[in-house]
Amino acid sequence: MSNARINLGKAWPQGKTPLFALTAAIxxxxxxxxxxxxxxxxxxxxxxxxxxxxxxxxxxxxxxETEQRIYALNAWRETPFFTDEERAVLALTEEITLIADGGVDDEVWAAAAKHFDEPALGRIVMAIVAINAWNRLGVTQRLPVGGYQPARS
Incomplete structure (x- = not known):
């Protein structure tokens, strides 16, 4: 797909501004x-x-980040490439992203809480919420893929 369906940054920039601010805060x-x-x-x-x-x-x-971990991320449970803390965050990411499947399981929350204090959990949850919002905007807009380049450090 080469053309976006809509550019929400132009159609209603005030709507994206708070999401950019949340992403920057994270x-x-x-x-x-x-x-x-x-x-x-x-x-x-x-x-x-x-x-x-x-x-x-x-x-x-x-x-x-390594190519190996990126490629294996979709099957993170079946690999030895991720730490216990990362596994807890990945499980929580899946639960929040798929929230309609029954909400956030108490065991998944407890596993994350075992590794992270409440302020860190707050940042993690907000990061998950933010990317889910961006995903919904990206899919809805049908943003063109392939041209993005990371900022140089």
């Missing part, structure tokens, strides 16, 4: 960048947002 919150990258990629896989997958896999690679 980036500046102290949440580990590797966790944010895993959240962004995994939710985007589930939501089938090609634009976000292109963006976040490129960003993750630029930040030092």
């Amino acid at each position: 980036a500046e919150s102290g949440l580990d960048r590797r966790l944010t990258d895993l959240i962004n990629i995994r939710a985007s896989q589930i939501n089938q947002c090609a634009f976000c997958l292109d963006m976040h896999t490129k960003d993750a690679r630029a930040a030092g």
Whole structure:
């Protein structure tokens, strides 16, 4: 797909401004960048947002994430490539992203709470919510895929 269905940034920029602010707040919150990258990629896989997958896999690679972990992310439970903390975040990402399937399971929440304090859990939940919002915008707009380039550090 080469043309977007709608450019919401032009159609109603005031609607996207708070979402950009939330994303910036998450980036500046102290949440580990590797966790944010895993959240962004995994939710985007589930939501089938090609634009976000292109963006976040490129960003993750630029930040030092390995190809092996990116390729295996869709099957994270079956690999030894992720830490217990990352596994807890990935499980929580799936539960929140697929919330219509029954909500966030108490065991999944407890596993995340075992590894993270309440402020960190707040940042993790908001990161999951934010990428789900971006995914829905990306899929709805039919954003063109492939042209995104990570910012140079």
